[in-house]
Structures are given as structure tokens and as C-alpha cells.
Amino acid sequence: MASIKAKSFKLALIQLGSLNSSKSNNIQIAKKAISKAISSFSKDEENKPNLIVLPEIWNSPYAVNSFREYSEKIPKIGSKIGQLNENEEGETVKAMREMARDNKIWLIGGSIPQKDEKTDEIFNTCTVYDPEGTLVAIHQKVHLFDIDIPGRQTFKESDTLTGGKSLTTFDTPFGKIGLGICYDIRFPEMATIAARQGCVAMIYPAAFNTTTGPMHWTLLQRARAVDNQIYVAMCSPARHPEASYQAYGHSSVVNPLGDILVEASHEPTTIYADIDVDLLNTTRRNLPVTIQRRFDVYPDVAEKFL
Ligand SMILES: NC(=O)CCC(=O)C(=O)O
Numbered sequence: 001m002a003s004i005k006a007k008s009f010k011l012a013l014i015q016l017g018s019l020n021s022s023k024s025n026n027i028q029i030a031k032k033a034i035s036k037a038i039s040s041f042s043k044d045e046e047n048k049p050n051l052i053v054l055p056e057i058w059n060s061p062y063a064v065n066s067f068r069e070y071s072e073k074i075p076k077i078g079s080k081i082g083q084l085n086e087n088e089e090g091e092t093v094k095a096m097r098e099m100a101r102d103n104k105i106w107l108i109g110g111s112i113p114q115k116d117e118k119t120d121e122i123f124n125t126c127t128v129y130d131p132e133g134t135l136v137a138i139h140q141k142v143h144l145f146d147i148d149i150p151g152r153q154t155f156k157e158s159d160t161l162t163g164g165k166s167l168t169t170f171d172t173p174f175g176k177i178g179l180g181i182c183y184d185i186r187f188p189e190m191a192t193i194a195a196r197q198g199c200v201a202m203i204y205p206a207a208f209n210t211t212t213g214p215m216h217w218t219l220l221q222r223a224r225a226v227d228n229q230i231y232v233a234m235c236s237p238a239r240h241p242e243a244s245y246q247a248y249g250h251s252s253v254v255n256p257l258g259d260i261l262v263e264a265s266h267e268p269t270t271i272y273a274d275i276d277v278d279l280l281n282t283t284r285r286n287l288p289v290t291i292q293r294r295f296d297v298y299p300d301v302a303e304k305f306l
Contacts, residue, residue: 003281006175006200011231011275012037012049013251016058017238017268023070026059027095037270038103049272050174052103053235054110055251056182056207057124059092062237062245064159071115071122074138081133097133104131106172110205110235111141111181113161121162126181126205128170140164141181142190153211155245157183167193175200175277178230182206185220185234188227195228195290201275206234213248218260226258229284231275239266256283 014033019026034052041048056062060070072090079089081097092112100107107129114125124141142164144157167190168179178194182204185191191202202224208217217234225232233253239246249266253273261273284290295301 003284004175004198004200004277006277007173008274008276008278009050009172009174010047011201011203011233011253011273012052012270013233013235013253013264013273014052014054014270015236015238015249015251015264015268016055017240019058019237019240019243021061021066023059023092027092030054030058031095031099033268033270034099034103034105034107038105049105051106051108051172051177053108053203053233054205055235055237055247056111056205057113058110058237059112061243062207062247064156064161067113067122067124067160068115071113073117074114074125074127075135077135077138079135093127093135096127097129097135100129100131101133106130108177108179108203108205108235114140122160123164124157124161124181125164126168126179128179130172137168137170137179139168139179139181140166141184142167143183143187145183147212149211153209155209169194169197169199174275178202180204182208182234185224185232186216188224191224191228191230191232195230199230200277200280201231201233202228204232204234206236207245208234208236208248208250210239210246210248213250217248217250218252218254218263221252221254222258222260225254225256229256229280229287229290231255231273231280233273236264238268256280 075089096109111126114123126139128137178199221232237247252263262271
């Protein structure tokens with residue numbers, strides 16, 4: 001898998017601010033932030049972002065006792081804008097389709113709580129839309145954020161959420177993209193498998209906190225990028241002084257050499273990065289680790305995907 005055939009593209013991460021307990025308020029905030037980001041390129045169409053990313057759980061408070069209340073039905077991959085009625089898809093999905101179509105962009109819609117009507121389970125789910133508003137990918141957070149750092153940060157997503165059971169990549173005209181959600185980045189196998197399947201980037205809607213963010217946010221992104229010689233991006237909500245969970249912010253993009261291309265502070269903002277496929281391929285040529293793996297020495301990790 002040495003070199004990758006893809007086209008360079010522009011990525012935008014929207015670090016949403018002023019989110020509160022009103023779902024419709026949060027949808028309006030996301031809608032405005034996307035159209036502001038796109039309209040700022042109205043005189044510079046060539047540099048307009050191709051792919052926009054929203055943060056983890058942006059339509060609901062990030063709190064285990066809110067996930068069920070804010071959860072929505074997510075329809076099937078391939079479903080198109082205007083095809084389904086309100087019993088078949090939630091208001092956030094409908095709004096995200098429109099955001100993608102109206103701005104003619106690919107949209108990684110962060111994540112929202114998803115209700116599976118058949119099993120009554122709730123998932124932390126990322127949906128992706130093409131520029132026509134068609135739902136093209138669904139990733140359910142695989143590794144649930146259950147941690148306990150006494151006196152600093154305790155959270156147990158598994159109190160109300162169920163973990164997803166599969167890995168997710170999707171194809172775009174500019175290349176294959178891998179998806180994870182926040183805590184998923186701590187599990188390096190996901191990024192390694194995506195890279196070996198030909199992904200140019202791993203993108204994680206995320207919401208680290210003010211304890212683990214300073215410890216590991218940047219380190220994990222740089223590690224996943226260097227190990228796999230891919231781009232890595234994490235998109236967080238802005239910090240909110242009144243929220244029960246203080247998001248770290250610091251949305252950022254790292255290149256295949258491990259350089260941080262752009263990093264936000266904790267304020268609401270949009271950041272941009274060029275995903276340069278030539279740099280990815282040059283990195284792989286100069287440091288050819290992707291073709292030097294010794295699966296004969298560690299055959300157990302080579303099973304199935306690697
Ligand atoms: N929302 C999350 O999964 C948070 C993950 C996190 O903060 C971490 O340290 O990992």
C-alpha cells in the first residue's frame with residue numbers, strides 16, 4: 001500500500017460554540033457556522049473546503065442522562081434528501097442533509113445520539129453526506145468512553161450507550177476517508193486498518209475534556225498520523241463554561257509527518273487545512289515503513305485486515 005491514488009483537497013473543522021440544551025438552537029448554530037465558512041470563499045471558489053466536519057454530540061448535551069432524550073432515528077446508507085418523512089429520520093439528520101446540499105459540500109456530521117428502534121439501544125453515531133444530501137456512511141462509536149480519574153474526570157458512556165460493531169471508511173472523489181469517534185483514537189488498530197485499506201485521512205469528531213485533553217489530545221493524533229503515514233483530524237466543540245462536561249476544544253489537523261498543520265484554541269472557530277496527497281506519498285517513499293512491515297514475525301496482527 002505504498003502510494004495512494006487520490007486528489008488533494010481542503011478540509012474544514014467547525015469548532016461549534018454556544019451549544020445548549022435546545023436541539024433546534026444547536027441545529028441553527030451548525031447551519032449558520034457552515035454557511036459562514038462557505039460564504040467566506042464566495043470570491044475564492046477554488047479554495048472552498050470540499051469536506052466539512054462537525055464535533056462529537058453537538059445536538060445534545062454531552063451527558064449520559066441526555067443521550068436517550070436527544071436520540072434520533074438514522075435511516076439507511078443511500079437514502080436521499082426528501083425521500084423520507086419525519087417518522088423515518090430525525091430533525092438533525094434532515095438538517096445535515098440540507099447543510100451538505102445547500103453548501104455543495106461533503107459533510108461529516110460530527111456525532112449525534114442514535115436510537116435503534118428495533119433493539120431500543122442508543123449509539124453515539126457519526127453520519128456522512130455527499131453534496132446532494134445523500135447519506136453515504138454511518139459510524140457508531142466502537143469504544144465507549146468509560147474512564148475514572150478520581151477527582152478529575154469520570155464518565156461512563158456505557159451507562160446509556162451501546163458500542164458499535166464495525167469499522168467505517170467511505171469513498172469520495174478526492175479519496176477514501178476513515179472514521180472514528182473521540183475515544184476510538186486511543187485504539188490504534190482502527191487507524192492502521194483504515195490506512196491499510198487506502199485511506200488518506202482518519203477523521204474523529206471528538207470531545208476530550210480539560211483533564212485528558214492536555215495529556216493526550218495532540219500526542220494521540222500525531223501518533224496515529226506517524227504510525228500510519230496518513231492525515232489525522234479531530235473536531236471538538238468549543239468550551240462552554242456552563243456545561244457539565246468541559247470540552248477541551250483544540251480541534252486540529254496533523255499531517256503524515258506528524259506536524260500539526262492547524263490547531264484551534266478553546267473558542268468557537270473554524271479551521272482549515274490542505275490535505276496534500278503528494279506529501280503523503282513522498283512521506284511513504286522517503287520512510288517506507290508501510291512496505292517494510294514484518295507480518296511473518298507478528299502474524300497474529302496480520303489476521304484479517306492488517
Ligand atoms: N468523548 C470521548 O470519547 C472523550 C475521550 C477522552 O476524553 C479521552 O481522553 O480519551
